[in-house]
Amino acid sequence: MRVLIFETSELAVDRVVRAVVEQIERKPASILGLATGGTMEPVYDGLSAAYRSGSVSLAGVTSFNLDEYVGLSPEHSCSFAAFMREKLFDRTDMRSNRANLPVGNAVDPDAEAARYDALISELGPIDLQLLGIGANGHIGFNEPTSSLRSRTRVKTLTRATLEANKRFFADGETPPKYAITVGIQNILEAKSILLLATGSAKAKAVATMIEGPLGSYCPATALQMHADTTIVLDREAAAELTLTDYYSQVHPDGQDAPYG
Numbered sequence: 001m002r003v004l005i006f007e008t009s010e011l012a013v014d015r016v017v018r019a020v021v022e023q024i025e026r027k028p029a030s031i032l033g034l035a036t037g038g039t040m041e042p043v044y045d046g047l048s049a050a051y052r053s054g055s056v057s058l059a060g061v062t063s064f065n066l067d068e069y070v071g072l073s074p075e076h077s078c079s080f081a082a083f084m085r086e087k088l089f090d091r092t093d094m095r096s097n098r099a100n101l102p103v104g105n106a107v108d109p110d111a112e113a114a115r116y117d118a119l120i121s122e123l124g125p126i127d128l129q130l131l132g133i134g135a136n137g138h139i140g141f142n143e144p145t146s147s148l149r150s151r152t153r154v155k156t157l158t159r160a161t162l163e164a165n166k167r168f169f170a171d172g173e174t175p176p177k178y179a180i181t182v183g184i185q186n187i188l189e190a191k192s193i194l195l196l197a198t199g200s201a202k203a204k205a206v207a208t209m210i211e212g213p214l215g216s217y218c219p220a221t222a223l224q225m226h227a228d229t230t231i232v233l234d235r236e237a238a239a240e241l242t243l244t245d246y247y248s249q250v251h252p253d254g255q256d257a258p259y260g
Ligand code: PGA
Pocket: 036, 037, 038, 039, 040, 132, 133, 134, 135, 138, 139, 140
């Protein structure tokens, strides 16, 4: 794991935006794995700004989002499909027919999960998988005790996740209890992984992910088994790490240190 610690969340976000732009520059037809959530909003703001300034085009990109709520149509304002349109797709030249998410209101959610899994296998592997992390250590909606070999399927969301995501729903509206999510095995099949965590609410999960024992109790620990994972943190999210000195020695201020 490459652990990059930045003084501020803005610097951490900039690093992630730069990595995505560089990936698309290297390979305009990149396959990106995309995430939703509050942490990703400034990343998509940054990518949209890079598009507006002419530094990047998403016209050749194919994307696969991690997850979608069961029961919500892509048109529902609280769906992840709507989030992605609003935050990224409609603000760039991303082609809608290449932007994939599980269909939340499919008649048969299990069949939809299988269709989505097969599509990723057919078009993949994903070149760069963007991830956030839940305060409970989830990646995607792979809640604690998810199999570390899991593939796309329907998951029951924990009460903690429902509580954390309530803010995206209107007052009185109940967030769906189930989601279709890619599995941990799908995530591990990406060629490279870039996880962003900011703020003190993530500090405990981040420390377990990086330094804790591998186990499904903290699903993000599975990333320890991936050979090309970069974890981008701000100072607050890094606060509970034990080996901070070492990470700063290897990557002072989140930069690559020259040998010697
Ligand atoms: P957040 O969600 O960015 O809204 O904190 C992250 C996640 O649950 O993966």
